[in-house]
Amino acid sequence: MVFWKRLFNAPETMTTAESPSLQGEILETSKEALRESRIFFSLDRELDLYALEELCDAVGWARRPLRKVKKAIECSFLVVSLWEVRGNRKRMIGFARATSDHAFNATIWDVVIHPSFQSKGLGKALIKYTIKKLRNEDISNITLFADPQVIDFYRRLGFVLDPEGIKGMFWYPS
Amino acid sequence: MVFWKRLFNAPETMTTAESPSLQGEILETSKEALRESRIFFSLDRELDLYALEELCDAVGWARRPLRKVKKAIECSFLVVSLWEVRGNRKRMIGFARATSDHAFNATIWDVVIHPSFQSKGLGKALIKYTIKKLRNEDISNITLFADPQVIDFYRRLGFVLDPEGIKGMFWYPS
Numbered sequence: 001m002v003f004w005k006r007l008f009n010a011p012e013t014m015t016t017a018e019s020p021s022l023q024g025e026i027l028e029t030s031k032e033a034l035r036e037s038r039i040f041f042s043l044d045r046e047l048d049l050y051a052l053e054e055l056c057d058a059v060g061w062a063r064r065p066l067r068k069v070k071k072a073i074e075c076s077f078l079v080v081s082l083w084e085v086r087g088n089r090k091r092m093i094g095f096a097r098a099t100s101d102h103a104f105n106a107t108i109w110d111v112v113i114h115p116s117f118q119s120k121g122l123g124k125a126l127i128k129y130t131i132k133k134l135r136n137e138d139i140s141n142i143t144l145f146a147d148p149q150v151i152d153f154y155r156r157l158g159f160v161l162d163p164e165g166i167k168g169m170f171w172y173p174s
Numbered sequence: 175m176v177f178w179k180r181l182f183n184a185p186e187t188m189t190t191a192e193s194p195s196l197q198g199e200i201l202e203t204s205k206e207a208l209r210e211s212r213i214f215f216s217l218d219r220e221l222d223l224y225a226l227e228e229l230c231d232a233v234g235w236a237r238r239p240l241r242k243v244k245k246a247i248e249c250s251f252l253v254v255s256l257w258e259v260r261g262n263r264k265r266m267i268g269f270a271r272a273t274s275d276h277a278f279n280a281t282i283w284d285v286v287i288h289p290s291f292q293s294k295g296l297g298k299a300l301i302k303y304t305i306k307k308l309r310n311e312d313i314s315n316i317t318l319f320a321d322p323q324v325i326d327f328y329r330r331l332g333f334v335l336d337p338e339g340i341k342g343m344f345w346y347p348s
Contacts, residue, residue, distance in 0.1 A: 064278070072277035075251075099273045099281065103246035104238070107273065107281050107317075131345060141344065143281075143319065148339035159343040165322035168342025169333040170315065171305060 037086045039093070039122070041129055045079040051092040052081075058114050073097065077106060077137075080130050082113070082122060093117045094126050098134060098142075106134045108144040127157050145170075211260045213267070213296070215303055219253045225266040226255075232288050247271065251280060251311075254304050256287070256296060267291045268300050272308060272316075280308045282318040301331050319344075 049066050057063070073079050082094030093114040100106035108130060113123045134142050145168050146154050151161060162168075223240050231237070247253050256268030267288040274280035282304060287297045308316050319342050320328050325335060336342075 068277040072275035072279075075274070075276035077249075097275070099275050099279060100249070101246035101271070101273050101283070102249035103242040105246075105273060105281070105283055107279070109275070109279055143342065143344050145317065145340050146343050148341070151341055151343070154343050157345070158347065159345045161341050161343055163344050163346075166319050166342065166344070167322070167325055167335050168317065168340065169320050169325070169328050169335055170317050170337050170340070171331075171333050172337075173332060 037084060040083045040085060041126075042081045042083060043079065043133070044081070045073050045076070047073060047079070047081060048092070049073075052095060055092050055095060055112060055114055056110075058116075059112050061112070075099075076109075077102060078130065078133055080126060080133070082126055084117070094122055096126055096130050098130060100134070100137075100139060102137070102139075104139065105141045105143065106139045108142065111144075111150075123153065124157065127154070131157075211258060214257045214259060215300075216255045216257060217253065217307070218255070219247050219250070221247060221253070221255060222266070223247075226269060229266050229269060229286060229288055232290075233286050235286070249273075250283075251276060252304065252307055254300060254307070256300055258291070268296055270300055270304050272304060274308070274311075274313060276311070276313075278313065279315045279317065280313045282316065285318075285324075297327065298331065301328070305331075 049069055052069065053063065053066065076097040077100035078098040080094075080096045081092055084091045084093050091114075094112065094117065096108060096111040098106045098108045108127070111123070111127065113126065131142060144154065144159065146159070146161075155161065223243055226243065227237065227240065250271040251274035252272040254268075254270045255266055258265045258267050265288075268286065268291065270282060270285040272280045272282045282301070285297070285301065287300065305316060318328065318333065320333070320335075329335065
């Protein structure tokens with residue numbers, strides 16, 4: 001059985017020898033000897049863009065020019081990726097990023113968990129981790145735009161829909 | 175009578191001698207000799223923070239620490255201020271800013287027009303100018319969170335409420 005660390009009660013555990021390019025917290029460690037698997041958060045923005053593209057392909061998102069994706073990642077305030085490491089194999093299984101003014105507001109974009117890893121609480125852990133990192137930077141207003149099918153997911157994480165009648169709006173050429 | 179230049183049909187007019195610290199377009203020029211008045215857009219983020227605070231006070235916004243306001247302005251993607259210049263006197267009469275990933279998304283925050291200058295089309299001009307600048311930077315997804323009383327204002331400018339059921343959500347500690 002998989003053992004889930006209590007992420008937010010535990011001190012931050014940095015990865016060290018096994019995967020030096022990863023930063024962040026060990027989320028899960030399988031104790032099974034033959035197929036040991038770890039799941040890590042990383043805040044590294046020197047991402048393998050092809051791994052990200054593969055992840056986005058897996059959930060059916062429209063492809064975006066890698067040049068622009070690279071710029072968006074560089075210019076986001078926070079970039080969180082979630083990785084499964086199994087032996088020598090490293091696989092991006094989740095992603096989220098946030099834009100911000102580095103002072104008051106942040107907006108979370110591009111939240112994705114690989115279909116094979118959904119319904120395991122990883123999306124919840126990813127958003128909680130993102131919130132924690134934003135709060136650590138003293139950001140008080142954390143916002144996002146939620147598709148209809150994930151509104152309840154975000155509600156359970158403490159997000160409020162249209163507070164005080166404030167509405168999300170998108171501009172299109174008129 | 176005041177003469178309103180057609181901002182978006184006219185080529186960009188840069189300010190020169192009278193107010194070298196201002197950049198942007200001349201929005202309005204009163205031809206009345208005795209109280210000549212010009213209204214300028216500025217993209218300069220070296221703002222007088224006290225002028226901004228005065229403007230925000232005038233619309234009754236809660237005060238925010240200037241240190242954080244300074245950081246938010248530095249770290250915004252776009253900062254637009256609107257100034258009235260009358261003789262030697264320069265006054266900030268409008269403001270808006272946008273966070274962005276510099277590639278796909280922008281979110282507009284802190285839109286304000288001084289009460290004495292409201293209902294003159296300046297808010298509309300400010301948002302149109304902001305949109306134009308974001309579009310010039312190839313940002314395709316322009317978003318904002320609108321208070322109930324300004325939803326129709328933004329709708330008239332081409333903003334769509336909750337497109338395809340996408341909802342604005344705000345996080346609060348649970």
